[in-house]
Amino acid sequence: MGPEDDEEVPLALALEDTGPSGKLASEQDGEPTTVPVTIVTGFLGAGKTTLVKHILTANHGYRIAVILNEFGEDVGIESSFVQSQEGLQGTNGEWVELTNGCMCCAVKSDFLQALESLLERPGGRTFDYILIETSGLANPGPIATALWTDAELESRVNLDGVVTVVDAVNIDRQLHEPRPRGAVNEAQLQVAYADIVLLNKLDLVDEEALMRSEADIRAINSGVNIVRTSRAVVDLGLILNRNGYSHKGELVLPPIAEADDEAEDSGHPRGGAGVGGERGSTAGETPSLRRRSTGVSCCSSRAHSFHAKSGAAAATIAAAAAAAVAACGGSSAAGSRDLSPAGSLAPVSPLMAAATAAAGKFSRASGDGATASPGLGANAPEASPDHVHDNSVSTISLRCEHPVDLSRFKSWVDHLLWDRESRPDEIYRMKGLLSVTGSDKKHSLQAVYELYEIMPGPAWQAGEARVSRVVLIGRNLRPAAVKQSWAEYVDAPKS
Numbered sequence: 001m002g003p004e005d006d007e008e009v010p011l012a013l014a015l016e017d018t019g020p021s022g023k024l025a026s027e028q029d030g031e032p033t034t035v036p037v038t039i040v041t042g043f044l045g046a047g048k049t050t051l052v053k054h055i056l057t058a059n060h061g062y063r064i065a066v067i068l069n070e071f072g073e074d075v076g077i078e079s080s081f082v083q084s085q086e087g088l089q090g091t092n093g094e095w096v097e098l099t100n101g102c103m104c105c106a107v108k109s110d111f112l113q114a115l116e117s118l119l120e121r122p123g124g125r126t127f128d129y130i131l132i133e134t135s136g137l138a139n140p141g142p143i144a145t146a147l148w149t150d151a152e153l154e155s156r157v158n159l160d161g162v163v164t165v166v167d168a169v170n171i172d173r174q175l176h177e178p179r180p181r182g183a184v185n186e187a188q189l190q191v192a193y194a195d196i197v198l199l200n201k202l203d204l205v206d207e208e209a210l211m212r213s214e215a216d217i218r219a220i221n222s223g224v225n226i227v228r229t230s231r232a233v234v235d236l237g238l239i240l241n242r243n244g245y246s247h248k249g250e251l252v253l254p255p256i257a258e259a260d261d262e263a264e265d266s267g268h269p270r271g272g273a274g275v276g277g278e279r280g281s282t283a284g285e286t287p288s289l290r291r292r293s294t295g296v297s298c299c300s301s302r303a304h305s306f307h308a309k310s311g312a313a314a315a316t317i318a319a320a321a322a323a324a325v326a327a328c329g330g331s332s333a334a335g336s337r338d339l340s341p342a343g344s345l346a347p348v349s350p351l352m353a354a355a356t357a358a359a360g361k362f363s364r365a366s367g368d369g370a371t372a373s374p375g376l377g378a379n380a381p382e383a384s385p386d387h388v389h390d391n392s393v394s395t396i397s398l399r400c401e402h403p404v405d406l407s408r409f410k411s412w413v414d415h416l417l418w419d420r421e422s423r424p425d426e427i428y429r430m431k432g433l434l435s436v437t438g439s440d441k442k443h444s445l446q447a448v449y450e451l452y453e454i455m456p457g458p459a460w461q462a463g464e465a466r467v468s469r470v471v472l473i474g475r476n477l478r479p480a481a482v483k484q485s486w487a488e489y490v491d492a493p494k495s
């Protein structure tokens with residue numbers, strides 16, 4: 001960001017050349033240059049930031065801008081740490097951070113504005129590729145759709161692909177977790193919308209678990225390319241500049257299209273990947289037969305609406321995505337593994353939005369009776385009942401103004417994550433930036449479910465406020481109890 005213009009959206013790294021082929025796809029076609037956008041999504045802690053770091057430090061030649069949407073109040077904790085890490089200085093610059101929680105619920109107001117400012121940067125573009133890292137609780141559908149259909153944007157950007165990072169350790173519980181009535185299961189949607197899935201954390205699971213995860217993923221998105229990764233290290237040729245949503249490309253619609261209207265009628269999608277055994281149509285049918293011309297809104301009425309170009313296809317594809325989600329979530333009693341085998345849906349790429357709405361219908365049909373409310377969507381004042389997050393998911397932010405004792409801090413984390421007994425809360429994710437007694441280095445806390453690590457990082461800069469900050473994200477969190485334990489273990493007055 002130039003100091004002269006506070007309104008400018010900051011950029012990420014500045015590299016010298018064009019992409020691996022020397023040209024971006026649109027340039028190769030002799031068209032006006034549009035900027036490819038890759039959406040990096042995945043559930044909390046799956047490894048999205050790890051992937052972004054891998055991309056930013058790789059030798060690909062792109063000049064990349066990153067739009068980052070962290071969940072809730074954890075904004076800034078990770079990015080401030082990441083950006084000062086070794087290997088990233090001087091390359092990643094500043095990232096565009098969206099600060100109002102859920103990107104998918106604020107498509108128009110924040111995300112598109114950030115993108116527009118980025119594109120309208122005075123002095124011209126200093127990047128030729130955009131990465132969007134969604135929050136771990138985002139539905140990527142509205143974001144993908146906005147990029148595909150927004151009249152303002154479409155001539156300047158092209159959705160290149162949706163990369164979903166999956167946590168091989170935790171994907172089972174994430175996909176099968178029962179949700180309150182009406183609430184979407186973000187992990188399912190993230191898999192449903194993927195063009196490529198990185199099955200990450202290979203180092204932490206055995207072959208059998210990996211194969212189970214792959215079957216679960218394929219039960220949702222049968223045609224998706226799954227690449228196994230550790231630390232999200234992947235051949236970037238598989239995920240960048242794929243031109244997967246080219247306007248000129250033939251849109252391949254999934255055969256599930258026939259289920260669309262029935263799904264609407266019955267209030268929930270049918271013909272999922274084998275659960276219940278009914279399919280709306282058979283492979284090989286001409287999917288375009290069932291195209292409709294309805295516009296579909298996403299989570300907010302303020303969000304874009306579909307334009308004629310792709311709305312019909314989107315609605316059809318959405319039904320397939322929702323049906324695919326139903327294939328997994330339809331048997332969503334915790335621990336259930338009643339998933340159908342691969343191959344029950346045709347490749348669902350390019351996926352479009354509106355799965356959200358259809359999946360919402362599915363969720364209402366299969367939910368456990370709790371009342372839905374905007375929940376995380378509270379950041380989206382106009383959230384539609386067709387797209388609500390699970391409002392039992394929340395964040396707790398904690399802060400300590402003096403350096404923390406590392407061993408007491410670890411005891412606190414042990415207590416929170418491991419002394420579970422019959423506690424009703426479930427902690428999905430913890431992130432922290434710590435000032436530790438006796439150390440000049442920033443320490444980071446990363447926890448994903450029960451696993452955690454605390455790592456020393458770069459030194460605190462002169463004049464930097466050495467405040468420790470920790471954010472918890474989880475379900476049924478008990479703020480009073482957590483704050484009390486924080487006070488006892490970490491922020492206790494010095495004796």
Ligand SMILES: Nc1nc2c(ncn2[C@@H]2O[C@H](COP(=O)(O)OP(=O)(O)OP(=O)(O)O)[C@@H](O)[C@H]2O)c(=O)[nH]1
Nearest residue numbers: 043044045046047048049050136201230231232446
């Ligand atoms: N063992 C292991 N740890 C990993 C791997 N990939 C990422 N991690 C760790 O998992 C934790 C979460 O990784 P992130 O990249 O921050 O995950 P994220 O998806 O960006 O998390 P959110 O932004 O909170 O949703 C960090 O501690 C990473 O170092 C992996 O392949 N193996």
